Amino acid sequence: MNAGSNAPERYYNYAYLDEQTKRMIRRAILKALAIPGYQVPFGSREMPVPYGWGTGGIQLTAALIGPDDVYKCIDQGADDTTNAVSIRRFFAQVADVAVTEDTGEATIIQTRHRIPEKPLKAGQVLVFQVPQPEPLRGLEPRETETRAMHAYEEYGLQYVSLYESVATYGRIASTVGYPTMIDERYLMNPSPIPKFDNPKLDDNDAILLFGAGREKRIYAVPPNTRVRSLDFEDHPFETQTWDDACALCGAGDSYLDEVVLDDAGQRMFVCSDSHYCAERRAAGHAGPMAGHQLATPETEPAQ
Amino acid sequence: MNAMPQAIQAAPLLRVSGLTKWYGQIIGCRDVAFELRPGEVLGIVGESGSGKTTLLNCISGRLPPSSGSVEFDTARFGLADIYSLNEPDRRRMQREEWGFVHQNPRDGLRMRASGGANVAEPLMNLGGRHYGKMRQATIDWLERVELDTRRIDHKPRQFSGGMQQRIQVARNLIHGPRLVFMDEPTGGLDVSVQARLLDLLRELVRDLDLAVIIVTHDMAVARLMADRLMVMKGGLVVETGLTDQVLDDPQHPYSQLLVSSVLQI
Numbered sequence: 001m002n003a004g005s006n007a008p009e010r011y012y013n014y015a016y017l018d019e020q021t022k023r024m025i026r027r028a029i030l031k032a033l034a035i036p037g038y039q040v041p042f043g044s045r046e047m048p049v050p051y052g053w054g055t056g057g058i059q060l061t062a063a064l065i066g067p068d069d070v071y072k073c074i075d076q077g078a079d080d081t082t083n084a085v086s087i088r089r090f091f092a093q094v095a096d097v098a099v100t101e102d103t104g105e106a107t108i109i110q111t112r113h114r115i116p117e118k119p120l121k122a123g124q125v126l127v128f129q130v131p132q133p134e135p136l137r138g139l140e141p142r143e144t145e146t147r148a149m150h151a152y153e154e155y156g157l158q159y160v161s162l163y164e165s166v167a168t169y170g171r172i173a174s175t176v177g178y179p180t181m182i183d184e185r186y187l188m189n190p191s192p193i194p195k196f197d198n199p200k201l202d203d204n205d206a207i208l209l210f211g212a213g214r215e216k217r218i219y220a221v222p223p224n225t226r227v228r229s230l231d232f233e234d235h236p237f238e239t240q241t242w243d244d245a246c247a248l249c250g251a252g253d254s255y256l257d258e259v260v261l262d263d264a265g266q267r268m269f270v271c272s273d274s275h276y277c278a279e280r281r282a283a284g285h286a287g288p289m290a291g292h293q294l295a296t297p298e299t300e301p302a303q
Numbered sequence: 304m305n306a307m308p309q310a311i312q313a314a315p316l317l318r319v320s321g322l323t324k325w326y327g328q329i330i331g332c333r334d335v336a337f338e339l340r341p342g343e344v345l346g347i348v349g350e351s352g353s354g355k356t357t358l359l360n361c362i363s364g365r366l367p368p369s370s371g372s373v374e375f376d377t378a379r380f381g382l383a384d385i386y387s388l389n390e391p392d393r394r395r396m397q398r399e400e401w402g403f404v405h406q407n408p409r410d411g412l413r414m415r416a417s418g419g420a421n422v423a424e425p426l427m428n429l430g431g432r433h434y435g436k437m438r439q440a441t442i443d444w445l446e447r448v449e450l451d452t453r454r455i456d457h458k459p460r461q462f463s464g465g466m467q468q469r470i471q472v473a474r475n476l477i478h479g480p481r482l483v484f485m486d487e488p489t490g491g492l493d494v495s496v497q498a499r500l501l502d503l504l505r506e507l508v509r510d511l512d513l514a515v516i517i518v519t520h521d522m523a524v525a526r527l528m529a530d531r532l533m534v535m536k537g538g539l540v541v542e543t544g545l546t547d548q549v550l551d552d553p554q555h556p557y558s559q560l561l562v563s564s565v566l567q568i
Contacts, residue, residue, distance in 0.1 A: 139413060152391040154398075156428030160413070163420045163427065166434050167456050232434040 015062040015095040021045055025063035025218070029209060032220035037186030038150070039133050044216040054087060055213025057110045057129035064125060064209075065095045065108060072099065072106035077114035077255065077272035084112075101275045113176070115197040117254045117276040120206035122223060128191040130212040133219060135179045135189035155187050158230060166235055175240060181228045182221060190227075196239045196255045201227040244269040248294065249280035250287035259294065270294065314376065316341045316482060316514050317362070322371035324357050330538040331357035335371070337533065337543065341481065344508060344515040346529030346546065348522065348561065354538040355518045356486060362516065363484045364397055375400075375482070398428050402475030406487035408467035411474070412459045418470045419445075419455035425478040444473040448503060465496035469503070476507060483508075485517040489524055501527050522565045526550055534558045 013019065021043070028042040047055040065071065071091050075084040079101040087110060092099050100106050103116040110127040120126060136146045139157050149157065158179050165173045178195035182188045190201055191210055201208065201221060208221040221227060231237040245252040247268040254276060256269040268289055271277035281290070317339040324331035332354035339345055347355050360366035362373055364385050372384045377396050385393055405411035412421050422444055423437045431437050445452045448469040459467050468488065475483060488504065489497040505528060508515055517528055525532055525546060532549045534542040534557065542555040553559045 139415065148390070148394075152394060154394070154428065156424065156430070159427040159432070160416050160420050160424050163423055163434065163437070164417055167417060167419055167438070233432050234435045 012094060015065050015091070016048075017045060017059065017062045021059075022063040025059055028218045029060070029063065029220065032209070032218050033207070033222050035186070036221055036225050037182030037188040037219060039217040039219045041216055042218050044213045047213065048090075049086075051214040052131060053083060054110070054112060054129040056211030056215075056218070057112070057127045057213075058087060058090070058211075059213060060127045060209050060211040060218065061091060061108055061110050062095070064127075065091060065097055067096055069095075069107045070098045070100050070105055071095075071108050071110070072101060072103065073110045074114060074116070074273075074275075075112045076257075077116070077276075078274040080274060101278075103273075103275055113192050113194070114255070114272060115193060115200045117251075117271070117273045118279075119200075120204055122205040124206040126204075126206050126208050128193070128208065128210040130189070130191040130210045130217075131214070132177075133189055133210065133212040133215050133217040135177075135187050150186060153185065155181075158187055159232075162230060162232060162235075166232065172231060172235055172237070178237075179230050181230060183226050184228070187230075188219065188221075188227075194240065194255060195229065195237075198227070198229045198237070199239065203227075242269060245287060246271045246277060246280075247287045247289035248292060249277045249285045249290075251277065251280055251285070268292070268294075315339060315374075315382075316343075316376050317516075318372075318374040318382070319362060320372055320374075322358070322361055322373065323369050324354075324361055324366065325369045330354075332361070332535070332538045335540055337540075339482075339514055339516065341514055342512045344513075344517065344528055344530045346525040346532045347516065347518045347535060348520065348525050348532060349535035350520060350561075353535040355520075355535055357538075358535070359484055359486055359516065359518045363401065363403055364393055398425070399478070400481050402478075402480040402483040404468075404471055404475050404483065404485040404488045406490045408459065408464070408471045411471045412467065414459050417456045417458055418450075418462065421459065421470055422473045422477055425474060429478055440477060441473075444477050447507070448473045449499075463496075465492050465500060468492065468500060472500075472504065472507070476511065476513075479511075480513070482514045482516070485515060487519055487521075488517065489519075489521070497524075504528065522550065522562065534561065 024043055028040045032040045045059060047058055049055060073084045073088040075081040078084065088099050091097055103118040108125045108127060112129045134146055136149060136157055139160055140146050162172050176192040176194050177189055178198050180188050180190050180198060180201060190198060203224050205223050207223055210219045229237040242256050246254060246256060248270050251271055254271045254273060257272045258267055258269055260267050315338040320336045322335040323333050335358055347358060349355050361368045367386055373386065374382050374384050376382050378400060419441045422441045426437045426440060441455065442452050445455060450466060450469055459470060489500055492500065501524060519525055529546045532544065532546045533540050536557045542549060542558045549558060550562055553562050
């Protein structure tokens with residue numbers, strides 16, 4: 001057993017990273033906040049998880065977290081998936097922080113692929129795990145060229161991908177990682193969040209930080225910044241919609257996951273934000289399949 | 304002699320003077336100087352390694368020369384040395400006022416995007432944000448370069464070499480440039496496809512009143528396309544003059560060799 005982080009004898013530095021690294025990351029964060037949407041290079045470290053599992057987000061969190069923080073970690077909106085549980089336990093252990101599933105209570109929320117349904121407040125920090133920070137990479141493989149394009153605000157190329165989408169599907173069909181313009185200056189890839197969440201980026205009260213560990217980039221959207229999703233004049237931006245409401249809590253305004261129940265075609269739609277759904281159920285809301293076993297997942301064993 | 308041709312009286316569109324490019328100890332091109340008027344087609348001919356492509360790259364802002372200047376009559380700054388403009392201004396000027404047709408369509412097209420998107424990209428680069436209008440402009444241009452408009456969403460690799468070259472031509476003309484650079488635009492195409500493409504290029508150049516600098520080693524292409532010729536050898540311009548004059552009555556021994564080595568059938 002490791003000793004607690006405040007114990008006289010510790011086997012690792014507080015919050016896992018050494019102080020110099022955390023300092024370097026904090027400086028990158030400050031620079032990112034000063035230039036909203038600009039990708040700041042940083043010296044990404046080896047983390048105890050593989051690339052693609054959230055090394056960028058973990059490093060951001062490690063640089064920010066303090067003993068009085070309350071930490072929440074979600075993966076695809078859910079608090080109870082393997083990745084989320086592992087990272088939450090990691091910080092509970094190495095940073096001695098309180099952990100929670102309550103969006104309103106948390107001070108740092110690390111997320112993969114979702115923004116919580118409950119509106120964030122000033123003082124909260126949302127940390128995104130980003131696999132590919134460069135929105136133009138799909139069409140322009142040269143880093144030197146994409147850097148020049150950002151520097152000179154040459155963003156026509158991004159519209160080529162939207163054009164292709166409309167030409168193929170008759171509408172802008174991309175649903176995740178939908179490109180956004182930050183404060184009408186920098187083009188930003190909002191990590192693979194569904195475009196359903198794009199409007200939540202705009203004028204958000206919380207600090208939004210994005211970390212890409214493998215690609216070694218940090219970028220940020222400061223509170224109350226204008227974030228516009230790109231579109232065509234004759235094909236305006238729109239979010240996904242569902243015909244169903246959440247089968248468990250009846251919510252009609254949340255992002256829904258489709259769950260296949262058997263091999264006879266039975267399926268249900270449930271909120272992807274597990275805490276939002278649980279809170280609604282506790283408040284007495286019920287969907288058509290309320291009481292289904294999915295509503296009572298196994299509780300996390302005591303640590 | 305007061306009936307001077309119109310082209311000579313117009314202000315120059317492009318003025319190149321003392322252009323020299325060294326690759327270390329090796330000479331790329333040396334002391335090249337010429338002027339180009341609006342609507343004029345200049346051919347640069349010579350054998351492989353004579354400095355044609357080096358010269359074209361220097362003029363088109365892709366390769367800074369060792370010395371000399373390239374001045375272009377820009378819309379925003381007037382006649383200005385393109386290498387003294389700062390990089391964003393130069394890139395913008397290249398996007399707005401120039402086109403560049405590569406010998407190999409793979410160099411000039413985005414192979415991952417569809418043919419239609421390739422043609423429409425310059426419009427988006429210049430701020431086009433209306434899908435329907437850009438789509439229509441793309442269709443119009445595909446018709447103009449005689450491509451099947453039903454194939455608008457096919458990827459470049461699904462087209463033949465000649466068709467890819469037509470896509471590239473449409474992509475480089477859709478935004479209404481004033482000067483187009485062409486590096487062996489018909490190289491690697493078979494003779495009948497080459498003839499049709501040349502015919503098309505000639506028609507477009509005349510209709511749009513484009514200024515063109517075309518690099519080729521093919522005398523027939525030069526004869527068909529160019530108003531004026533520059534013959535290069537070993538990095539030097541050895542002869543320059545009207546196309547018919549150079550081809551019918553070559554003065555320099557190298558030009559004579561070049562003209563006499565054209566295959567006759």
